[in-house]
Amino acid sequence: MIKVWVLLLCLMGSVSFVQGQVTYDAYGALTRSDQKEENIFLIFSGHDYQEGFEHILSVLAKHEIKGSFFFTGEFVRSNQELVKKIANEDHYIGAHSDQHLLYCDWGNRDSLLVDEQVIRQDIMDNLRALGNLGVHPDIFLPPYEWYNKKVVEIAGGLGQLTINFSSGTRSNADYTSPDMDNYVDSSTILESIFDYESKAGLNGFHLLIHPGTTPKREDKFYLQLEGLITRLEGKGYRFAKLSR
Known part of the structure; x- marks a missing residue:
């Protein structure tokens, strides 16, 4: 059923589509889960840095919350x-x-920068690294959260459902540092989440947080996690991990 839906999306332009109460983007990635339920899905990705993981894990344990972590093979x-x-x-x-x-390509998203077989092998090597630890996932978060229909198709051929963060907040900018033109401080990110929640709600929202960032960014957004959880729980939201 998922493959059929992805194929339909590939034929239908460049906007988001709601299937029942979940949202897929124009490239076939799941960008928001069941909006009938007051669940928020905390998504954490790891590649270069890892200094914030212990803090995040302790906060999740304290609140008895399960998150969704996506790791590169490296x-x-x-x-x-x-x-x-x-x-x-x-x-x-x-x-x-x-x-x-x-x-x-950042400017021409339909253009692949690497060969399709390289992408396929890159995902397979990642799955193998996880499999060596007894982890056998079926959900894929593309690198840089940047992909097109072909990437989603390749991942689907490997049994992976491609997902991405939900748009509307600035949480995905928490990797930026003050030397970057697109730097966003943690207070602004936090404000953007609560502002979006007040206007549109966060049911089924995929909220991306980076557990590790460059040392140039001293204002670590993951340190805001407990306050974020406490405030959203006070609004009636629950937190769940992704699943198929």
Whole structure:
């Protein structure tokens, strides 16, 4: 059924589509889960940096919340004990590519920067690294959260459902540092989440947070996680991990 829906999306232009109460983007990625339920899905990705993981895990444990973590093969091989710990705590673990390659051109998204077979092998190597630790995921978060229909098709051929963060907040900018033109500070990110919630709600929202960032960014957004959770729980939201 998922493959059929992805095929339909590939034929229908460049806007988001709602199937029942879930949202897929024009490229076939699931960008928002069941909006009938007051669930928020916390998504964490790991590649270069990992200094915030212990803090995040302690906050999730305190609130008895399960998150969804997506790791590159490079990260898995360099942080095997951490990945096993996250798996043992029953969080979801998924693939995020092996080498964190930029698959698509930033300016011309339909243009692949690497060969299709390279993409396929990159995802397979990531899945193999996870499989070596006994983790066998079926959900894929593309590197840089940037992809096109062909990438989604390749991932689907490997049994992976492609997902992405929900648009509308600035949480995905928490990797930026003050030397970047697109820098966004944590207060602005936090405000954007609550502003969006007040206007549109967060049911089924995929909220992306980076557990590790460059040392140039001293204002770590993941340190706002407990306050964020507490405030949203006070509004009646629950937190769940992704699943198919």
